Each structure stands twice: as structure tokens, then as C-alpha cells.
Amino acid sequence: MITQTISAQIHHSVHLASSEEVRAAFDQDGYVLLPGLAVKETVERILAATAKMQRTQEPPVEFEAELGYPGAPSSESAPGGQTVRRFKQVASRDPVFKEWATSPILTNAIKELIGPNIVLSLAHHNCVMSKDPHFSSDTGWHQDIRYWRFQRPELVSVLLALSGANSINGCLRFLPGSHRMNINTDQLDEDLFLREDLEQNQELIRRQIFLEMDAGDVAIFHCRTFHAASRNRGAEARKSVIFTYRSSDNLPIPGTRSDAEEISI
Numbered sequence: 001m002i003t004q005t006i007s008a009q010i011h012h013s014v015h016l017a018s019s020e021e022v023r024a025a026f027d028q029d030g031y032v033l034l035p036g037l038a039v040k041e042t043v044e045r046i047l048a049a050t051a052k053m054q055r056t057q058e059p060p061v062e063f064e065a066e067l068g069y070p071g072a073p074s075s076e077s078a079p080g081g082q083t084v085r086r087f088k089q090v091a092s093r094d095p096v097f098k099e100w101a102t103s104p105i106l107t108n109a110i111k112e113l114i115g116p117n118i119v120l121s122l123a124h125h126n127c128v129m130s131k132d133p134h135f136s137s138d139t140g141w142h143q144d145i146r147y148w149r150f151q152r153p154e155l156v157s158v159l160l161a162l163s164g165a166n167s168i169n170g171c172l173r174f175l176p177g178s179h180r181m182n183i184n185t186d187q188l189d190e191d192l193f194l195r196e197d198l199e200q201n202q203e204l205i206r207r208q209i210f211l212e213m214d215a216g217d218v219a220i221f222h223c224r225t226f227h228a229a230s231r232n233r234g235a236e237a238r239k240s241v242i243f244t245y246r247s248s249d250n251l252p253i254p255g256t257r258s259d260a261e262e263i264s265i
Ligand SMILES: O=C(O)CCC(=O)C(=O)O
Pocket: 129, 131, 138, 139, 144, 227, 228, 229, 230
């Protein structure tokens, strides 16, 4: 039984009984929630690997201060300046990450959405995100494809919640159906975030959905679906692991950052 959150602000759960219904929900909204896809043991092993990365702070990491999003520490030497937002390249840090990313329970669900032959791109996401309760920031409305270069803008991002996510600790928010919209370049700022000062965009943003998740839940979303997440105003860190997949016939553009190590599944 699969649950999809369908209305903005107030969450109703609708049971999606079949993979056809999951696919229809994904095609319509540009995202789908698969509750409890990862078992507790997987979540615990990933959390243990994350705790180790947090202890050692071994690069590559992305500091909150580096991006300078609203709410971030002003520099890496300011209070909280060494707060890590992302532990990158996790697939090569601990076997549990590849185990999860290539597990049939997950990859079969992805195949239902983008076709029977899929490839895990290690160039994008491939990270654990940690939103700290004291020093995190607001991620504006964006499409993941904005800096990726493939033949077609048809990839999926797959986020596994490692802890509960809600409107207080900054869960993902989506603009349903935005993967099918034509957005003009003048609706975006120079970093390709949706400009929140435009009435046209405000109208879209009023339709946002807060995707609350429990540890073990998975959100799969289209790389053109606009999404955002606020800083963490809760008491505990909000953690998730994110990977990116493409259909095997959607090749990266040679010579770009997207043209990197991959795993065929
Ligand atoms: O949790 C967040 O701040 C959002 C992360 C996100 O949207 C992304 O990595 O694309």
C-alpha cells in the first residue's frame, strides 16, 4: 500500500494500491512519496556511517557558509561556520550507500517510473544532507536539472529520510505539476531560483505542498519539479540521503560535470 500526499498545506493521505497509480501520481505531480521503503536496519546503518562522517569531517563536504543561502553563517570562520550541509560522494565512503542505492526495493520502484534500464549517476547528489537546528539555511525554489547536462531533462532525484521531516524542521516542499510547466528565464534569478518577488511566481508558490516524511520514507521527484526547503527550526538535525538516476538512453553530455562515474542497474 503506497501513500501519496496530495493537498497543499493540509496533508491528506490517499492509498495508491498499484504501480500504475504510483506512476500516474508521479506523472501528474512530478513527485511521489513511498512510505517505509527502507527498513529500520538500513536507516540505522546509514545513520551510523553519517555519524562517522560527522566525526571526521573528511572532505568532500559542503559547508552552509559556502553557499550563503538565507540563514547560513556569514563565513566559515563565523559562529557555526564549520557546519556541514552536505557530505558529498557518499557512495565511495561506506558500502551501505551503494547497497541502498542499488537495492531492488528502491531500483524497482524507480524503474516503474523511468523505464526498465536505469543508471545511477554519481556526479550529482550522491550525498547525505544534514540540516542543523542552529545553523541551517533556506533552499529556494529550484529544479535539480538546473546545473545538470544530459540529452533530455528526464532524471529523478531520490531522497531517503533518515529522520522525521516536517514543516518545523524544513521538510521538502513541492510545486505539483511544475515539471510539466514552461518557466520563462525571466521568472528565475541569476542562480536559477524562482523569483519570489514576482506575482506570477507567488501564485505558483501558493500551491506548494509540504511533504512530511518519517525515517525510512522515500520521495522520488522529477528533475524539473520545483522544490524548496526551509532552514531547520526544530531541535534535532534533519538528515537525508539523496541519489540521482537516469534512464540508460538519456546520456550525459560529453565533457560536462554530468559525464562522470555511473553505475548501471
Ligand atoms: O533540504 C534542502 O535544503 C533542500 C535540498 C534540495 O532541494 C536539493 O538538494 O536539491
